[in-house]
Amino acid sequence: MGPAEGFAGFGIGNTGARFRGGGDWSSAIVNMDSPVGVSTEEGSVSVWFKRDAGVRESPEILWFAGDEMADGFGPEPEMNIFVAESGRVQFFIENGEKDVLLSSSRPSGDGRWHHVVASWGDEAVSLSIDGELVARDAETRQTQQRLFRGREVRIGKTGLGSLPGKAKMTWFDGMMDEVALWDRALTAEEVARQFAAGLGDTSKISNMR
Secondary structure (H helix, E strand, C coil), X not given: CCHHHCCHHHCCCCCCEEECCCHHHCCCEECCCCCCCEECCCEEEEEEEECCXXXXXXXXXXXXXXXXXXXXXXXXXXXXXEECCCCCEEEEEECCCCCEEEECCCCCCCCCEEEEEEEECCCCEEEEECCEEEEEECCCCCCCCCEECHHHEEECCCCCCCCCCCCCCEXXXXXXXXXXXXXXXXXXXXXXXXXXXXXXXXXXXCCCC
């Protein structure tokens, strides 16, 4: 994705990854963690994605961190961002104490590029789409201290034990780009600036550094 598709901020040489879900040639990228891993206590993840328009038979996974046998909605420890059958983006956390499921109000599986950010911490769990907050859960969360590393963190599919078309969520079929992780929750301003950076809108990102 680049200037030709309306994303001047990424430069003419930028490329994305094509994921093919289902069948024998499904795609996934593993070892997507940071040097300290992904903690269930606090963090954020962002990704740009584009999925063909239309309703799907099963939810499709974008980003996943969790137990190797987790396949979507627990009960194994996991957190994930996925595109529901309707095209709405959702963020799920299962840690054995309290499930959290956030959802966007409008479909994003429309054949266009979209930016999604999920953040979690003691104060709240939030989901933002295209620079705007779309869902937030501020209830107290009893978090189990879990740290996911290496092959437990991936894009395009759920845990190691899941197979294309056999899990609660299927492998993603579409494009992804600019995946990023933080060890803290991002602020609303930081999310808006990141979205603006992808659009090449320098008026909103002049004070980022």
